[in-house]
Amino acid sequence: MTITQLNYVLAVAEYKNFTLAAEKSFVTQPTLSMQIQKLEEELDVQIFDRSKKPIQLTEVGQQIVTQAKNIVNESIRIKDIVDQQKGYIGGEFKIGIIPTVMPTLLPMFLTNFTNKYPKVNLIIEERPTEEIIKMLKSGQLDAAIAATPLNEDSIKEVVLYYEPFVAYVPENNPAYQKKEFSVEDLEANLSNILLLQDGHCFRNNVLNICKASSLPADNHFQVESGSFETMIKLVDEGLGMTLLPYLHTVDMSEKSTAKLRHFPEPRPSREVSLIYSKKELKIHIIEALRTTISGVIRGAIAFHNVEITSPVHKK
Template identity: 35%
Template sequence: MTLTELRYILALQDTGHFGKAAEKCFVSQPTLSVAVKKLEDELGVSLFERSRGQVKNTPIGEQILRQAQVVLQQSDRIYELAEQGRDPLGAPLSLGAIHTVGPYLYPRCVPVIRGEAPDMPLYIEEDYTSVLREKLRNGKLDAIVIALPFNEAEVVTQPLYDEPFVVLLPCDHPLAKKTAINNKDLERENVLLLGEGHCFRDQVMAACPNLRKHATRDERLLQSVVEGSSLETLKHMVVSKLGITILPMSAAQVAPYGQGVLCTRPFEKPPYRTVALAWRSSFPRHQAIDVVSQAIKAAAPGLATATAA
């Protein structure tokens, strides 16, 4: 049994196809097929069920593949430890962030990271919390930026900054005349929300449980139709006067639409989220984590600005 064979079977699990798994591993399909069969013969069990155009795990294969993932993670740690001994800020770092943080944080914090660690290649991505959690757990990401609460075994979380929520609305909307918004003001408004799966949607609903409390059936139907896939989509919807929305302050910049189009208003008692950095407790490059953490904290004051008409 070799680490290469373990990588092959994990690639086959991910793709469900011998040809695609071979491409992912940069080998020919016969090479990968022979290696998988050799491992199965050595173990004396079938790891995969093979059918025309489809490959899926056997029950025992599922267990072995989970252990293979653990073995590869531990082998990667050996390289990480060696790299740390040479230069903890010289090896690549993979950083993920949730969709409602990444677009507004990365432009501010990445230049700071570059300045502090110019020789550290940085790979960034955005995704849902659930996807980032899995990638952190299996070693595909080194650290992730998420909103608390976030609980995961053998993962360290460090709160970075608190970010208030604000209301975004057209400047000619009646609520724009108010200096601050309370929850009751929103009860009869068509408040545009992110779709299911976004943690920010859950945070808004928790902060404003009476949203759409008095909505009619037709209004509730409209609400379901105009749920957005991103905060930027919600902003475009507000410009189109489909409703108003609630955003984290970092996303509430309205400059692209020009003066007098959109404005933001604070809440009388501002709800907020706590943004945090999370990484595996076994991750050895603590100096790299410190650089990222400090860069995000340095960028945070710049996030707490929103344009108001």
């Protein structure tokens, strides 16, 4: 039994196709198939049911894959230990970022990080929080940037910054005449608030601010978009109001800035953290990311009197 064979098994289990698994593993399909067959012969079991399309794991195969993930991850960590001992910061590092953070934060730190740590091969994926948690637990991601707290026992959270919510209000809304926007104003606008579609933790943040489990259905229409830009344009047409994360408002035009209304202190805010499995050993790269991001974010956002809202949906 070899680590290479276990990697091939994991690839087939993920892609459910020998040809695609071989392609992703950078070997020929006959080589991959032969190595898996040799492992099955050694163990005297069938790991895959090849009669089904797509290929399925057998009952014992599912148990083998679970253990194979642990073995492969631990083998990778041996190299991590050596790298840390040598002070080497390099190699492949997979990081997930939630969609509402990616457009604003990534451009702020990516150039600085790649210039300072050119030997690190960052693989960046935009993923929703639920997927990120699963991928961290399975070892498919080394770390992620997401809204916290997530209340996951197996995941470590290191806070990067606190980001207040800012109301974006059309001129035909009574709240436009006010200097500040309150939670009461938000609750009064629930029937015409524009939110990100279900599945975005930012949506849960907003609903949790006003302690609502869902939006009322007494409006002429209800729009749920995956894009802040879409919601901003709808607000500009006077079709509702929305909440935006603070960093999404810093580069707005003067005309758009006039429609922003801040909450009084303590401002409802989200906590954005660097998260990773408690079993993760690439701490030297994680710490390099943390210090780089903290260095660039410090000048852009420095709010302390805040009230953190949960990204976890409260029913």
